[in-house]
Every structure is written in C-alpha cells, then in structure tokens.
Amino acid sequence: MNNIWLLTKIMLKNSSRMGARKKGSEWKSLMLVALMLIGFLPMIISGVWFVAEMYDGLAQIGQESAILGMGLAMVSCAIFVLGIVYVITVFYYSQDVEHLLPLPLAPREILGAKFLVALFYEYLTELVLIGPLLVVYGVKSDAGVLYYLFAIVLFLVVPVVPLALSSILVMLFMRFTNIGKRKDRLRLIGGIVGIGAVLGFQYFIQRQNSAMEDIEQMQQQLLSGENVLLNLATQIFPSTKLAVLALVESGYWSGLGYLFAFLLATLAGILLFSFAGDRLYFAGVMGISDSAGTRRKVEGHAFAKLAQMRPAWWSYTIKEWRVIWRTPAYMLNCLLPSLLMPFLILIPLVGIQDRKDLLEAFRGWITGTGGISVAIFLAGSIVLAGMNSASVTAITREGQAFFLSKSFPLPFRQFLLAKLFPGTILSILSIFVLLAIAVWFLPITPLLAGLAVFVSIPGVMLMNQFGFLIDLQRPKLSWTSEQEAVKQNINPLFSLLFGGVLAAITILGVVSWGGSLIPVALVLFLVFGILNLMLYQVLVKKGPEWMDKIEK
Amino acid sequence: MIELNGVSKSYNGIRRAVDNLDLTIPDGEIFGFLGPNGAGKTTTIKMITGIIKPDAGQIRINGTDIAADPIKAKQRFGYVPDSPDLFLRLKGLEYVSFMADIYGVEQELRNSRIETLAKRFDMLDALGDTIQSYSHGMRQKIVIMGVLVHHPEVWILDEPLTGLDPKSSFTLKEMMREHADSGRTVFFSTHVLEVAEKLCDRVAIINKGKILFCGTFPQMQEHFQSHESLESLFLELTKHE
Numbered sequence: 001m002n003n004i005w006l007l008t009k010i011m012l013k014n015s016s017r018m019g020a021r022k023k024g025s026e027w028k029s030l031m032l033v034a035l036m037l038i039g040f041l042p043m044i045i046s047g048v049w050f051v052a053e054m055y056d057g058l059a060q061i062g063q064e065s066a067i068l069g070m071g072l073a074m075v076s077c078a079i080f081v082l083g084i085v086y087v088i089t090v091f092y093y094s095q096d097v098e099h100l101l102p103l104p105l106a107p108r109e110i111l112g113a114k115f116l117v118a119l120f121y122e123y124l125t126e127l128v129l130i131g132p133l134l135v136v137y138g139v140k141s142d143a144g145v146l147y148y149l150f151a152i153v154l155f156l157v158v159p160v161v162p163l164a165l166s167s168i169l170v171m172l173f174m175r176f177t178n179i180g181k182r183k184d185r186l187r188l189i190g191g192i193v194g195i196g197a198v199l200g201f202q203y204f205i206q207r208q209n210s211a212m213e214d215i216e217q218m219q220q221q222l223l224s225g226e227n228v229l230l231n232l233a234t235q236i237f238p239s240t241k242l243a244v245l246a247l248v249e250s251g252y253w254s255g256l257g258y259l260f261a262f263l264l265a266t267l268a269g270i271l272l273f274s275f276a277g278d279r280l281y282f283a284g285v286m287g288i289s290d291s292a293g294t295r296r297k298v299e300g301h302a303f304a305k306l307a308q309m310r311p312a313w314w315s316y317t318i319k320e321w322r323v324i325w326r327t328p329a330y331m332l333n334c335l336l337p338s339l340l341m342p343f344l345i346l347i348p349l350v351g352i353q354d355r356k357d358l359l360e361a362f363r364g365w366i367t368g369t370g371g372i373s374v375a376i377f378l379a380g381s382i383v384l385a386g387m388n389s390a391s392v393t394a395i396t397r398e399g400q401a402f403f404l405s406k407s408f409p410l411p412f413r414q415f416l417l418a419k420l421f422p423g424t425i426l427s428i429l430s431i432f433v434l435l436a437i438a439v440w441f442l443p444i445t446p447l448l449a450g451l452a453v454f455v456s457i458p459g460v461m462l463m464n465q466f467g468f469l470i471d472l473q474r475p476k477l478s479w480t481s482e483q484e485a486v487k488q489n490i491n492p493l494f495s496l497l498f499g500g501v502l503a504a505i506t507i508l509g510v511v512s513w514g515g516s517l518i519p520v521a522l523v524l525f526l527v528f529g530i531l532n533l534m535l536y537q538v539l540v541k542k543g544p545e546w547m548d549k550i551e552k
Numbered sequence: 553m554i555e556l557n558g559v560s561k562s563y564n565g566i567r568r569a570v571d572n573l574d575l576t577i578p579d580g581e582i583f584g585f586l587g588p589n590g591a592g593k594t595t596t597i598k599m600i601t602g603i604i605k606p607d608a609g610q611i612r613i614n615g616t617d618i619a620a621d622p623i624k625a626k627q628r629f630g631y632v633p634d635s636p637d638l639f640l641r642l643k644g645l646e647y648v649s650f651m652a653d654i655y656g657v658e659q660e661l662r663n664s665r666i667e668t669l670a671k672r673f674d675m676l677d678a679l680g681d682t683i684q685s686y687s688h689g690m691r692q693k694i695v696i697m698g699v700l701v702h703h704p705e706v707w708i709l710d711e712p713l714t715g716l717d718p719k720s721s722f723t724l725k726e727m728m729r730e731h732a733d734s735g736r737t738v739f740f741s742t743h744v745l746e747v748a749e750k751l752c753d754r755v756a757i758i759n760k761g762k763i764l765f766c767g768t769f770p771q772m773q774e775h776f777q778s779h780e781s782l783e784s785l786f787l788e789l790t791k792h793e
C-alpha cells in the first residue's frame with residue numbers, strides 16, 4: 001500500500017509539469033488557471049441556477065431527490081466516457097511503465113497507482129460537474145451535517161465503479177490489439193470507431209431529450225421515469241442507485257444501510273478491476289512503443305520516392321505532416337478534431353431539423369439580418385481552429401529533436417511557414433466540413449456559403465498563428481511520450497479559450513452593428529486580414545529571438 | 553576551424569557549466585574534447601552549434617560568427633547530438649533525405665551519397681523502416697548519415713562512439729580520419745581516454761567547465777604525470793564504460 005501511494009505521488013508530480021516552467025513563472029501559471037476558472041464560472045453559475053429552479057419545481061410535489069439521481073447518473077456517465085481517455089493516457093501512453101517494470105514492484109502496485117492517478121483526474125472533473133449540485137441540494141433542503149458527510153464520501157467513491165469499468169474496457173481493447181506490427185493503426189481505427197459510437201450515442205440522447213433546456217418538460221420526464229439518460233445510467237451503473245438512496249435518506253438508518261451497500265458494490269468493482277488488470281494490463285502495455293521493420297532493401301522507384309529532393313521549407317512541412325499522420329496521439333489531437341468536431345458543434349441542429357417552425361424562423365433570420373449568419377459561421381470556424389492542437393503544439397511535438405532543428409541553417413520565415421502549414425490546412429478543411437454539414441441541415445444560399453468561407457479563412461489563419469505564438473512562448477519539450485506532449489499540456493487550452501473569446505467578440509461586434517451580409521463579410525475579412533498581417537509581422541520580427549530563448 | 557573566445561554559460565546563475573573557455577580547433581586535425589560526465593562538453597557543443605546562447609564570449613566557425621550570421625555559420629557544420637532518439641516516426645531514408653533537403657543537396661549527389669553511406673554503415677536493409685524500429689546503434693548511425701549526407705566542412709560530434717558496435721565504430725573513425733586528412737575539421741567529445749588516445753591529433757581536457765589542458769596526446773601524458781593533482785581525473789577518464 002505504501003508503494004502505491006509513493007508511486008501515485010511520483011506519477012502525479014511528473015504529469016503536473018504542464019508546459020515548460022521557467023523560474024518565477026509559477027505565479028503566472030496560477031493566474032492563468034484562475035483566469036480559466038473565471039472562464040468556467042458562467043457555466044457553473046448557470047448550472048447552479050438550473051439546479052435551484054429544478055429543485056423548486058420538484059419540491060412542490062415532493063420529488064426533489066430526482067435531481068440527485070439525475071446528477072449522479074450524469075456524472076457516472078461522464079466519468080465513464082472521460083475515464084476511457086484518462087485510462088488510455090495514464091495506463092498506456094505515459095511511458096513510465098517501461099521504467100517501472102524493472103523495479104521491484106508488484107504489478108498490482110503499478111496498476112493501483114495508475115488507477116489512483118486516473119481517479120485524481122476524475123475528481124477534478126467531478127468537482128466541476130457535480131460539486132455545485134451537491135451543495136445547492138444541501139442548502140435548499142436544509143440538510144444536516146450527515147448529508148454533507150455522506151455527500152463527501154459519495155463524491156470520493158462514486159467515480160470508482162465507472163472508472164473501473166472504463167479501465168476494464170480499455171484494458172481489454174489494448175490487450176487484444178497488441179498484435180502485429182500495425183497495432184498503432186489498428187488501435188487508431190478502434191479509437192475512431194469508439195468516437196463514432198460516442199457521437200452516435202450523443203445523437204441518440206439528443207433526439208430523445210431534444211428539449212433539454214425546457215425545465216418543465218425535463219421534470220416531467222424525470223418523474224415519469226422516461227429520462228433516457230437516467231435510466232441508462234442506472235442500468236449501466238446499478239451502484240449509482242444505491243448512492244442516490246443513501247443521500248436521500250441520509251437522516252435515517254436506512255441511509256447508512258444504502259451507503260454500506262454502495263460501498264460494498266464499489267469494493268466489488270475494485271476487485272473486478274484488479275482481477276481483470278492482473279490478466280490484461282501487462283500483456284497490453286508491453287512493447288507498446290515497439291514497431292517492427294521489414295529490413296528489406298529499398299530500391300528503384302521506392303528509393304527515388306523517399307529520397308526525392310524538395311525545397312527546405314516544404315520538406316520540413318512534409319516532415320511535420322508525416323509525423324502527425326503516423327503518431328496516434330497527434331492524429332487524435334491534431335487531425336481528427338478538424339473532421340469530427342464540426343459534427344459535435346452541429347449536433348444541436350439535429351433537433352432543429354425536426355421542427356418546421358424553428359427552421360422557418362431560422363430561414364427568416366438568415367435572410368433578414370444576413371450579416372450575423374456570416375459572423376456565426378466565422379465564429380464556428382474560429383472555435384474549431386481553437387480546438388485543433390496542430391499549431392499550438394507545433395514546437396512541443398518535436399520534443400528533444402527541436403534542439404537539433406535549432407542547429408539547422410533554416411531561415412526563421414521558412415521554419416514558421418512549415419510550422420503553420422499543417423494546422424492551417426487542417427483548419428481550412430474543417431471550415432469545409434462545417435459548411436457541408438450546415439448546408440445539409442440549414443437553408444444556406446450559395447452567396448452565404450461563399451462569403452462564409454471567404455471570411456473564415458483569415459479567421460482560422462489568425463488562430464493558427466496565435467497558437468504558434470503560444471507554443472513559441474512556452475513549449476513543453478521534455479515529454480516522455482507523444483501522448484504527454486499533446487495531452488498533459490496546457491497550451492491547447494489557451495488556444496481554446498482564445499478561440500472562444502475571439503468568437504464571442506466577433507458575434508457581439510456584428511450583432512451590435514447589425515449590418516447586412518456583404519458589408520459585414522467585407523469588414524470581417526479586412527479586420528481579420530489586417531490582424532493576420534500584424535501578428536505575422538510580430539512573429540517574423542520577434543520569433544527568432546523567442547526561439548533562441550528556448551534552451552531546455 | 554572553430555574558435556571560441558572567453559565563452560561562458562551558466563544554467564541557473566549559480567555555477568558556471570562552462571567557464572571562460574578559450575579554444576581553437578584547427579583545420580586538418582581530429583580534435584578530441586575529453587572530460588568526465590557533467591564537465592561541460594555538451595554545453596560547449598550546444599553553444600558552438602547555436603542551440604544555446606553563451607552568456608559571454610564569441611564563437612566562430614570557419615571565420616563566421618554564429619551569433620552574427622547564424623544561417624551562414626550553420627551551413628558550415630554538421631552536428632551529431634548525444635542522444636539519437638530523434639524523429640522516430642520517420643523512415644531512415646526519409647530522415648536522411650530530409651536532412652539533405654535542409655542543406656540543399658542535389659538529387660544525383662544525394663542518391664550516390666546515401667548509397668555509399670548506407671553501404672559503409674551496413675544500413676542498406678534498414679533504410680525503408682521507421683527509426684523507431686532501430687536499435688540504439690542503428691539510430692546513432694542514421695543520425696550520423698543525416699549529417700554526412702550534406703558533406704559539412706566542420707564535423708561536430710557529441711559522444712559519437714558510445715553505443716556503436718566495433719565495426720561501425722571503426723568505420724566512423726576511418727571517416728573522421730579521411731575528413732581531417734582532407735584538410736577539414738573534426739571536433740568530437742568523449743569521456744573515454746582510450747578513444748581519444750587512439751584517434752586524436754590533439755585533445756582538450758575539460759573539467760567543471762574549465763579547460764585544464766590543450767595539446768597533443770604525448771604532451772598530455774607528460775602533463776598528467778607532472779601534475780599530481782590531476783591523477784584522480786586521469787583515473788576517472790581511463791575507466792572503461
């Protein structure tokens with residue numbers, strides 16, 4: 001047990017080194033985290049408001065406990081889904097395993113520590129997702145000390161079963177894909193299928209609960225037991241039901257009984273996890289970084305293709321491109337968002353499609369105050385570009401090889417071009433995916449489509465330049481696995497945040513102006529064009545100096 | 553030729569990793585940079601190659617100041633870093649060709665050079681595989697090939713022989729000899745005295761960031777004998793890997 005704690009502490013320490021840390025920049029990082037919390041604040045506040053409203057409505061008929069059920073069910077689902085990502089990252093792609101294996105540690109201890117690390121991340125997630133709900137419920141129901149005590153215990157224990165389930169799922173997947181020399185690709189395909197399944201699931205839920213925002217309807221659903229999410233969650237995680245009962249009856253002996261039963265169920269989950277882990281984990285993780293070669297001579301045409309001469313900057317670009325395509329972690333974070341995120345953004349449209357009245361309203365709205373629609377499309381493209389980590393990890397991705405790159409006689413402009421190219425191309429690609437989906441669901445005229453692309457291109461170029469600027473300031477080069485480089489890195493969050501702010505400013509600006517389609521498009525194009533030129537000048541002028549400063 | 557004048561570097565402002573270094577590495581010689589672990593060899597090499605900036609002093613490569621005209625200076629040398637675990641996702645041939653592109657090597661020339669290098673380092677069968685599938689020594693060889701494909705005037709190699717098998721090690725030494733004999737510069741670091749003894753025309757000994765000695769090998773042995781305080785350092789360097 002001591003070893004597990006020790007290992008957990010080491011792993012957490014290792015992974016919390018987010019971004020390069022210069023001396024004295026700690027308070028800066030703190031500020032940034034604070035800023036991000038402020039960014040989340042509106043979400044939390046509206047969540048609190050929502051819960052309070054629901055509570056009042058349900059309390060009138062004495063069914064307020066349904067909120068707890070709903071909350072815990074939702075958090076269980078979220079933890080399960082996020083758990084899959086955390087487990088892949090922590091269990092498999094943080095390559096400390098290869099260093100730990102030779103140490104005199106029981107496999108159980110390594111696995112236990114890894115589970116605790118993933119659990120730690122889940123707690124952070126849970127804090128945002130359900131912390132406010134538990135507090136609001138407690139305050140509203142004038143709950144006693146026991147309620148809060150139970151709430152804390154449940155907060156700590158609830159994620160265990162969903163996380164154990166996602167661990168088992170991932171371990172199964174990794175165990176049985178750890179074969180052949182194309183396993184990276186095999187896993188990638190598996191991953192894409194998985195993402196597709198999640199998207200499909202979301203689509204399904206969305207269709208069922210198309211009126212999520214409608215509080216009354218939701219109350220209705222909860223009461224009549226028709227809430228799909230709740231039913232599903234309590235079916236997948238039966239233990240969640242016990243947790244809810246324990247909380248609701250926290251004032252009585254029966255509450256203690258439910259709590260006890262819940263803890264027992266959790267214990268069973270842990271046992272199942274360790275049973276599965278013993279059999280699956282090491283067989284899946286060993287040789288994770290292996291890749292076999294054919295050791296055959298390359299000749300003739302194949303040789304000519306691989307050794308073909310190119311201009312330096314283009315060769316560098318192609319190198320970047322190849323690395324992104326061949327590294328699963330990069331592909332998932334730099335390539336796929338461009339293709340998949342547009343679908344995520346537009347899933348709400350599915351609801352609209354079924355409703356003629358909304359669609360009509362939308363049509364009138366687009367043709368009436370045309371300027372806003374082009375601004376909204378631009379904002380969407382900007383948010384998408386912010387979600388793509390290609391440019392914001394352009395330097396980070398090189399890791400230690402970056403220092404070799406520093407010794408190349410490559411003019412900074414060419415370097416800049418090579419670094420911006422992949423991300424920008426991918427962002428432009430996502431503009432077109434977004435457009436295609438939008439055209440499918442909404443009545444969009446060819447003129448609007450053309451103008452949307454026309455303004456979005458400078459928009460995403462700006463985002464990519466900005467991303468590169470961030471990475472140039474604080475690249476994280478001392479990673480041990482590619483997953484760590486892109487996942488345990490705070491820079492993509494900045495790009496996301498910046499994208500959100502820029503999108504909001506754009507929409508607010510255009511709304512308050514209220515211009516019509518063509519003038520708005522022209523002005524947006526000009527504004528973003530000029531911003532691009534300015535930022536480019538800054539990068540070209542100050543970039544070499546900043547790059548020189550990156551020494552470790 | 554590489555010239556260092558009064559070069560210093562400290563990483564955290566407390567202790568100098570390299571302290572007021574003066575060094576001239578002449579043409580036509582293999583120059584060994586000898587010192588125990590942590591002596592400041594890598595730090596010096598990183599400054600010469602423009603990867604890190606010295607706190608003070610000038611560095612010139614074939615007469616070009618690396619700080620004043622980095623691009624021109626960088627075209628003069630080829631650099632083999634101490635760790636070869638780089639660009640693992642590229643195929644060997646892609647990597648060497650990428651390096652050839654960076655230094656603008658023409659198609660015909662690169663083809664024949666790659667062919668020759670691969671033959672000499674026994675890498676013909678591995679060129680089509682990703683570097684990730686290479687052993688440590690093979691990775692080392694591909695990095696060396698990436699440097700030699702552009703025929704740099706000045707070779708700068710950081711512990712290049714660590715991890716090479718005897719045959720490849722022999723080949724590399726042979727090539728270093730040829731390069732120096734053609735009147736150009738070979739500068740490499742090592743922490744093994746024996747390596748320096750067999751290979752170098754001239755050595756500099758660095759310890760704790762300071763040059764303790766610079767001269768030919770026989771001069772060095774004399775120097776060690778006459779300075780008893782250096783005995784422990786000498787022992788440290790004669791220990792095998």
Ligand SMILES: Nc1ncnc2c1ncn2[C@@H]1O[C@H](COP(=O)(O)OP(=O)(O)O)[C@@H](O)[C@H]1O
Nearest residue numbers: 552563569587588589590591592593594595596
């Ligand atoms: N990135 C760094 N940060 C702080 N100190 C460093 C760094 N790199 C090297 N050092 C310190 O500088 C000194 C010289 O290191 P180095 O040049 O790598 O030695 P060598 O290559 O001769 O083994 C050592 O004391 C080492 O600890």
Ligand SMILES: [Mg+2]
Nearest residue numbers: 593594595634
């Ligand atoms: Mg060294």
